[in-house]
Amino acid sequence: AQSVTQLDSHVSVSEGTPVLLRCNYSSSYSPSLFWYVQHPNKGLQLLLKYTSAATLVKGINGFEAEFKKSETSFHLTKPSAHMSDAAEYFCVVSGAGGTSYGKLTFGQGTILTVHP
Amino acid sequence: NAGVMQNPRHLVRRRGQEARLRCSPMKGHSHVYWYRQLPEEGLKFMVYLQKENIIDESGMPKERFSAEFPKEGPSILRIQQVVRGDSAAYFCASSPPEGYNEQFFGPGTRLTVL
Numbered sequence A: 001a002q003s004v005t006q007l008d009s010h011v012s013v014s015e016g017t018p019v020l021l022r023c024n025y026s027s028s029y030s031p032s033l034f035w036y037v038q039h040p041n042k043g044l045q046l047l048l049k050y051t052s053a054a055t056l057v058k059g060i061n062g063f064e065a066e067f068k069k070s071e072t073s074f075h076l077t078k079p080s081a082h083m084s085d086a087a088e089y090f091c092v093v094s095g096a097g098g099t100s101y102g103k104l105t106f107g108q109g110t111i112l113t114v115h116p
Numbered sequence B: 001n002a003g004v005m006q007n008p009r010h011l012v013r014r015r016g017q018e019a020r021l022r023c024s025p026m027k028g029h030s031h032v033y034w035y036r037q038l039p040e041e042g043l044k045f046m047v048y049l050q051k052e053n054i055i056d057e058s059g060m061p062k063e064r065f066s067a068e069f070p071k072e073g074p075s076i077l078r079i080q081q082v083v084r085g086d087s088a089a090y091f092c093a094s095s096p097p098e099g100y101n102e103q104f105f106g107p108g109t110r111l112t113v114l
Helices: none
Strands: A002-006 A010-014 A019-021 A023-027 A032-038 A044-050 A056-058 A064-068 A073-078 A087-094 A104-106 A110-115 B005-007 B010-013 B019-024 B031-037 B043-050 B053-056 B065-068 B075-079 B088-095 B109-113
Touching (some): A002 A104, A019 A110, A023 A032, A044 A056, A104 B031
Antiparallel strands (some): A032 A044, A032 A087, A064 A073, B031 B088
């Protein structure tokens, strides 16, 4: 079985300050991990993915995430927030093999608000 | 290369009617997935299909819901006798055969049941 927990339902930052969105996962298999972003009334866009290569993953728009197996975490960071980063962010886990094959499990989402 | 296409984008149905949601995967993608986003809930997996095959339907409600991905044409998610609780955003995603765990999402269909 696999699951993912996003530790904050809402995060609020000022423009130009760092962003940290926290995610912990549980997976019976070697997981693939993703962060997706959803802007209001839009579809989901892939920000970055971890698939057992480098533990520090760089994504689009200046975001990056670090896979820490010992902490079962995959937190998303950005050094400097921009107004356009305001959106909902989903941490996602995908297993390999068994009943998890091809199935993404989503966290509950974190709404990021960016203040001027 | 066009992305995943879903239509209609918005669908309004009265209770008891049928809803048909269509999804055209990205070119070259043979795997399709359906997810549902209910108000105040996260995105939940419904079904995973390949051409003419249902691979995993563990997230599909037992009654009224069905999905297909025929050899030709789009994937269809069909909801019979809709109820108000079916009101949600339904997202389709697709992936190529060799990258099954990276999924590309469509814009979604927002179903409202009156």
